[in-house]
Amino acid sequence: MTDTVKEILGILNIEKTVPFPEYFSCAVTHSSYANENGTDSYERLEFLGDAIVGLVIAHKTFEFFKNIREGEMAKIKAVVGSEKVLADVSKQIGLANLVLVGKSLSSASRDELDSIYADTFESTMAAVFLNFGFEMTEKIISNLLMDKIIDVAQKKLFFDYKTVLQEYTQNKFAALPEYILIEESGPAHKRNYVFEVRINGEFYGQGRGKSKKEAEQLAAKMAYERLIVN
Numbered sequence: 001m002t003d004t005v006k007e008i009l010g011i012l013n014i015e016k017t018v019p020f021p022e023y024f025s026c027a028v029t030h031s032s033y034a035n036e037n038g039t040d041s042y043e044r045l046e047f048l049g050d051a052i053v054g055l056v057i058a059h060k061t062f063e064f065f066k067n068i069r070e071g072e073m074a075k076i077k078a079v080v081g082s083e084k085v086l087a088d089v090s091k092q093i094g095l096a097n098l099v100l101v102g103k104s105l106s107s108a109s110r111d112e113l114d115s116i117y118a119d120t121f122e123s124t125m126a127a128v129f130l131n132f133g134f135e136m137t138e139k140i141i142s143n144l145l146m147d148k149i150i151d152v153a154q155k156k157l158f159f160d161y162k163t164v165l166q167e168y169t170q171n172k173f174a175a176l177p178e179y180i181l182i183e184e185s186g187p188a189h190k191r192n193y194v195f196e197v198r199i200n201g202e203f204y205g206q207g208r209g210k211s212k213k214e215a216e217q218l219a220a221k222m223a224y225e226r227l228i229v230n
Contacts, residue, residue: 004028004098008124011093012140016132023127028095030116032102042123045130049122052129054081056141057149064146065153072153074228078164079152080145086118089144095120161220165197168227175200177223179216182206195219 005024009015018024026040034041057077061068068076079085090096096117101108105116129137165177178201183194193215197205204226207218 007098008095008127011095012124012128014128014132014136014140018131020127020131023130024124027123027127028098028100028120030099030101030105030120032105033100034102036102036104042120045123045126046119047126048129049124049126050081052125052134052137053086053122053141053145056138057081057145059138060142060146060149061153064149068153071225071228076149076152078168078224078228079160080148082160082164083115083118083167084160084163085145085148086121087114089148090117090121093144095124161217161224165220165224165227168224169199172227173199177204177220179219181212183208197223199223 001018001021002025005018005021008024008028009018023045027042027045029039029041031041031043033039054077057080058073061073061076065073065076087096096113099116099120101113101116105113108116125137125141128140162177169175169177178198180196180198181193182196184191186192192208192210193212194206194208195212195215195218196203197207197216197219205219205222205224207215207220207222209215209218
């Protein structure tokens with residue numbers, strides 16, 4: 001067993017014998033490093049882990065909040081399972097420090113690295129599942145994310161509609177939302193902005209705000225809620 005695998009197990013407080021340690025090594029290996037060194041990347045594990053993490057978030061939300069409707073449950077799942085939240089958790093527990101990236105990413109932006117850190121969280125949970133089964137995996141994910149679930153449900157964690165809409169449309173449409181300024185009015189010290197959001201050229205939402213950022217967020221909110229209801 002490598003030192004990296006031992007560190008991952010320590011982070012997750014796993015003291016059991018590991019049947020397949022290679023899954024944990026693979027879970028922190030980005031494709032850039034894998035390509036440069038002839039090893040496997042975490043991409044297949046991340047695919048599996050994404051489903052597992054989403055299931056646990058949905059299950060805990062359903063179990064813990066008895067009176068929340070489906071639409072609100074979907075929002076909680078989207079926020080807690082978002083790139084930003086999973087990347088933050090990955091950094092907080094020290095998992096992000098173990099990620100192997102290639103030389104091509106030596107000058108990667110923070111956004112690029114956050115995406116990798118979020119992916120690594122999911123791939124590591126897949127490695128836990130493949131080694132120890134769902135019960136332990138659910139327990140670990142719950143321990144790491146339950147506070148986030150509660151914070152979102154109680155409106156303590158900001159819901160970034162632009163981020164979750166972008167992640168949703170990338171997965172569902174393989175396209176990014178486009179924000180179009182359609183109206184700007186009011187005096188210089190008190191401007192109002194109206195933005196539309198389009199996906200593949202189709203209108204999905206509109207927002208009005210006192211700043212461009214606010215208007216785009218409201219447009220994204222309308223679009224996201226329209227998409228998850230449909």
